[in-house]
Amino acid sequence: MLLILCPYCGPRAEIEFRCGGESHIERPGPYSEVDDGAWADYLFTRKNPKGEHRERWLHAAGCRQWFNVARDTVSHTILAVYPMGKTRPPTEAGT
Amino acid sequence: MTKAYSAFSLLCEGLNQQQGWEPAWRDAAPKRAYDAVIIGGGGHGLATAYYLAKNHKLTDVAVIERGWIGGGNTGRNTTVIRSNYFYPESAAFYDFALSLYEGLSKDLNYNIMFSQRGMWTLAHDRHGMDTLRRSANAMLLNGIDAELYDEAGVRARIPGLNARPRFPIVGGLVQQRGGTARHDAVAWGYARAASALGVDIIQDCEVLGFQIEGGRMRGVETSRGTIRTDRVGMAVAGHSSVVAQKAGVRLPVSSYALQAFVSEPVKPCLDTVVLSPAIGTYVSQSDKGELVMGAGLDLYLSYAQRGSLPWMERAAAGLIDLFPQFSRLRFLRQWAGIVDVVHDSTPIIDATPVPGLWINCGWGTGGFKAIPAGGWCLAHLVATGESHPLARAFGLNRFRTGALIDEAAASGIAH
Ligand SMILES: Cc1cc2nc3c(=O)[nH]c(=O)nc-3n(C[C@H](O)[C@H](O)[C@H](O)COP(=O)(O)OP(=O)(O)OC[C@H]3O[C@@H](n4cnc5c(N)ncnc54)[C@H](O)[C@@H]3O)c2cc1C
Numbered sequence: 182m183l184l185i186l187c188p189y190c191g192p193r194a195e196i197e198f199r200c201g202g203e204s205h206i207e208r209p210g211p212y213s214e215v216d217d218g219a220w221a222d223y224l225f226t227r228k229n230p231k232g233e234h235r236e237r238w239l240h241a242a243g244c245r246q247w248f249n250v251a252r253d254t255v256s257h258t259i260l261a262v263y264p265m266g267k268t269r270p271p272t273e274a275g276t
Numbered sequence: 277m278t279k280a281y282s283a284f285s286l287l288c289e290g291l292n293q294q295q296g297w298e299p300a301w302r303d304a305a306p307k308r309a310y311d312a313v314i315i316g317g318g319g320h321g322l323a324t325a326y327y328l329a330k331n332h333k334l335t336d337v338a339v340i341e342r343g344w345i346g347g348g349n350t351g352r353n354t355t356v357i358r359s360n361y362f363y364p365e366s367a368a369f370y371d372f373a374l375s376l377y378e379g380l381s382k383d384l385n386y387n388i389m390f391s392q393r394g395m396w397t398l399a400h401d402r403h404g405m406d407t408l409r410r411s412a413n414a415m416l417l418n419g420i421d422a423e424l425y426d427e428a429g430v431r432a433r434i435p436g437l438n439a440r441p442r443f444p445i446v447g448g449l450v451q452q453r454g455g456t457a458r459h460d461a462v463a464w465g466y467a468r469a470a471s472a473l474g475v476d477i478i479q480d481c482e483v484l485g486f487q488i489e490g491g492r493m494r495g496v497e498t499s500r501g502t503i504r505t506d507r508v509g510m511a512v513a514g515h516s517s518v519v520a521q522k523a524g525v526r527l528p529v530s531s532y533a534l535q536a537f538v539s540e541p542v543k544p545c546l547d548t549v550v551l552s553p554a555i556g557t558y559v560s561q562s563d564k565g566e567l568v569m570g571a572g573l574d575l576y577l578s579y580a581q582r583g584s585l586p587w588m589e590r591a592a593a594g595l596i597d598l599f600p601q602f603s604r605l606r607f608l609r610q611w612a613g614i615v616d617v618v619h620d621s622t623p624i625i626d627a628t629p630v631p632g633l634w635i636n637c638g639w640g641t642g643g644f645k646a647i648p649a650g651g652w653c654l655a656h657l658v659a660t661g662e663s664h665p666l667a668r669a670f671g672l673n674r675f676r677t678g679a680l681i682d683e684a685a686a687s688g689i690a691h
């Protein structure tokens with residue numbers, strides 16, 4: 182079970198959150214130039230790594246804010262929590 | 277040495293003090309080359325090898341398993357078998373699997389303990405009932421057996437249901453041909469039958485990479501050396517993205533932990549399978565007497581093979597709402613498997629962009645019931661290079677064309 186550090190509310194139990202999947206997926210564009218392959222890639226293809234994963238979380242039963250988490254998918258260790266809009270997690274875990 | 281299993285061989289070996297039994301399969305060491313290599317010694321990989329040998333006379337085949345055969349999801353699942361799907365493509369495929377299961381003990385000469393005890397889906401409100409009615413109609417149109425009952429009909433057929441549950445039971449849909457089988461036996465039976473036809477079952481051998489030359493598959497690199505082959509079929513479930521990536525192939529797969537647990541064994545008290553999508557639980561009783569229960573997916577990526585506590589609590593709470601008397605039972609074991617979920621909850625059985633590499637994955641939470649057909653169709657692909665008619669709609673291309681078979685949304689039951 183995960184203990185997730187909401188940047189706004191502090192540490193809370195996993196059941197208060199929803200995972201929104203992989204972070205930093207960019208919508209391809211401009212619209213008229215996106216072929217079916219690129220669109221399918223955008224919608225469906227995922228890294229699904231065994232190891233560190235950057236993902237979005239929503240504090241659904243709390244402040245309802247989105248934020249990014251870097252998490253190890255084998256140990257489930259949360260390596261970093263960082264704001265939406267930032268692409269790279271800070272080096273220190275938990276900040 | 278005694279090979280075949282029968283009442284007669286059992287009697288003879290009894291008189292022989294059980295000294296003549298052969299190991300069920302040869303514990304093979306990898307050769308330097310094979311006509312075909314199957315990665316993954318779960319049900320799908322082992323069934324693929326068996327049907328390559330049996331249907332296509334391709335016997336110079338190895339199954340390569342990282343751990344022990346059946347140690348993945350096949351040996352961790354709750355063994356429910358059914359074909360109550362919504363779309364014609366799925367119904368035809370899963371019903372073919374079910375029909376192969378019906379003859380499998382005989383075909384493999386191995387008792388897989390397939391018990392067609394019926395599989396119930398319950399509804400707890402009018403909308404749930406509407407969903408079941410829609411499912412039943414789809415099933416009947418697809419030629420699958422389906423029976424719809426009101427509350428009295430359900431209570432007359434499922435023993436021990438709570439008289440006054442928090443979520444009232446309004447009705448239920450049953451597929452009488454559904455049921456359960458012994459999961460290990462399916463893996464072991466296929467391994468034994470494949471091995472007898474000449475297939476090498478190689479355990480404790482991890483695929484670490486591929487030899488791709490001139491854009492074509494030429495071999496696999498394993499923890500026990502390089503194996504040359506022009507044809508590779510992979511059926512590695514939750515590790516599909518990880519293995520495919522070694523060949524430069526990216527997939528629309530997400531790996532999640534799915535958990536299950538069993539109670540201490542008790543005398544027979546539940547003679548069917550009961551699923552309640554609304555309260556997030558399903559239960560059956562194993563031949564050993566344990567209640568086998570499953571929960572929902574932990575909806576964040578995981579390769580950890582352990583389930584989270586909240587989902588376990590939710591499933592347990594749902595169970596004792598349906599059957600309050602089970603609250604006195606103790607849990608014996610809890611575990612999880614890493615399942616390969618795709619967007620539409622429909623499998624992928626297809627060629628990959630690398631010629632000579634074929635893939636079977638996307639089973640998500642429900643691929644045990646599919647093992648005979650998944651193996652049959654992957655074998656067809658590996659042997660002929662062509663999609664089997666039953667698996668033609670299960671291609672990777674559907675994510676591009678949009679021809680998804682969205683069982684995730686359609687059936688109203690977990691897959
Ligand atoms: C808790 C739980 C309950 C379930 N309940 C049901 C159910 O009731 N009914 C149903 O139909 N389905 C159910 N399922 C789903 C079902 O178990 C799976 O879909 C099915 O077993 C998949 O079979 P497989 O052969 O593809 O995978 P697996 O049995 O997982 O086999 C894949 C194998 O590949 C091996 N492997 C991975 N990487 C490598 C590598 N690099 N080199 C070599 N080998 C490798 C693994 O060790 C593993 O043994 C359940 C699953 C779980 C986890």
Ligand SMILES: [Zn+2]
Pocket residue numbers: 187188189190191240243244245246
């Ligand atoms: Zn918060």
